[in-house]
Amino acid sequence: DSGVTQTPKHLITATGQRVTLRCSPRSGDLSVYWYQQSLDQGLQFLIQYYNGEERAKGNILERFSAQQFPDLHSELNLSSLELGDSALYFCASSARDGILSNEQFFGPGTRLTVL
Amino acid sequence: SQQGEEDPQALSIQEGENATMNCSYKTSINNLQWYRQNSGRGLVHLILIRSNEREKHSGRLRVTLDTSKKSSSLLITASRAADTASYFCATASNFGNEKLTFGTGTRLTIIP
Numbered sequence: 001d002s003g004v005t006q007t008p009k010h011l012i013t014a015t016g017q018r019v020t021l022r023c024s025p026r027s028g029d030l031s032v033y034w035y036q037q038s039l040d041q042g043l044q045f046l047i048q049y050y051n052g053e054e055r056a057k058g059n060i061l062e063r064f065s066a067q068q069f070p071d072l073h074s075e076l077n078l079s080s081l082e083l084g085d086s087a088l089y090f091c092a093s094s095a096r097d098g099i100l101s102n103e104q105f106f107g108p109g110t111r112l113t114v115l
Numbered sequence: 116s117q118q119g120e121e122d123p124q125a126l127s128i129q130e131g132e133n134a135t136m137n138c139s140y141k142t143s144i145n146n147l148q149w150y151r152q153n154s155g156r157g158l159v160h161l162i163l164i165r166s167n168e169r170e171k172h173s174g175r176l177r178v179t180l181d182t183s184k185k186s187s188s189l190l191i192t193a194s195r196a197a198d199t200a201s202y203f204c205a206t207a208s209n210f211g212n213e214k215l216t217f218g219t220g221t222r223l224t225i226i227p
Contacts, residue, residue, distance in 0.1 A: 043217035
């Protein structure tokens with residue numbers, strides 16, 4: 001158990017809908033990362049937050065947004081969903097107590113299915 | 116986009132044998148890491164090697180890094196059935212709060 005939790009585990013929704021994925025980082029970790037894993041694109045970095053502020057952005061679509069709250073949990077919002085958004089979405093955390101590290105601790109993921 | 120490729124895409128070996136996976140990347144890096152993923156589950160960090168290191172060991176794992184060739188290899192010795200998983204290399208271009216760029220992964224199957 002990495003200490004990173006993600007909810008829900010599974011999500012099934014229809015095209016055009018909007019969903020919110022939630023992540024709680026390991027206790028004390030200030031950085032949260034979101035990744036998307038799909039069969040055709042592999043593991044792709046989406047976005048990173050550090051202590052509430054956006055720190056780095058990857059291949060994140062404009063339909064997607066994220067935020068990190070004062071208690072350090074993070075949410076990834078996906079809107080106007082398309083079939084191609086079906087994927088595993090992982091959250092990872094690092095930087096316990098502000099100590100920088102490239103080692104990331106991954107949550108179990110949320111499997112999103114868009115029908 | 117993927118930073119690099121992993122080779123082979125899939126590998127099946129008998130329990131007790133050694134498994135070697137290779138990773139190539141494209142841009143300069145600060146460090147390279149290996150992660151394991153059991154089927155459809157979260158990734159588990161295995162080992163990190165910095166750009167100024169050439170070899171690193173952790174238990175049954177041995178990682179090498181050749182920055183001149185932009186490549187790394189992961190060796191798992193005396194494989195066990197529990198090692199069956201997908202293995203990914205990931206690169207970080209900067210120390211600290213930067214994204215990881217993952218390779219395409221190698222699917223390792225250990226035959227009991």
